[in-house]
Amino acid sequence: MAKSVLLNSYIAINAGDLSAYCSKIELKAECEDQDVTTFASGGWNERLAGLRSFELGLGFKQDVAAAAIDSIMFALLFTVVTFETRLSNAVVGTSNPKYTGSILIKEWTPINGSVGDVAELDVTFPGSGALVRATA
Template identity: 65%
Template structure:
């Protein structure tokens, strides 16, 4: 059985490669379950999928230098921007699909931590519209 260790995932927001600032990545998609059970269901619940949604969660190492992470993310706060994520930074293909869509940049934590801590943060952005998967 193949196994994989995440070593060089690719993360792009609004067309900017943020992989060098990112230490965690999770793209989660789900669909609401809608109950369509009838008397003809013979006592069993019947479900169909309803509205789909997703969430992109990232862990960032902060950098406030000019043209670095904070300067890139701060202007995006409150806007919907495109994203692309891949398991590796290699070319997109059947062994490295890309997932794309749009996310709402609903939060940003410019400063967090205690004395001696690495300046880092976890963020979660809801998707807006469809999430796609492509191998080309």
């Protein structure tokens, strides 16, 4: 199994490459588990997958300059937009799949920190619709 270190990951939101502002990416997919246990289950719980969901967590270094991350994200606030992310900014392929879908930009924290801190923020955007993995 190949191992990797995240050095040049890629994140685009609303078709704009935001990798230069991003220092953390976490893409998480999950499903609700539905209990389908019956008397015939032999005393064991039985589960099936229910509704599926995903969320995209990002860590940004804040920049409030004109046309920088703050103005980009603030303009998208409260809208559903597309995203694409991959482990590396290299070409998409079997060794570098891309993950795409739509997310709700439901939050933005333009100022966060204490004296002497790096101006940065962590956000989590819920998915809207399906998460897709592709190698081409």
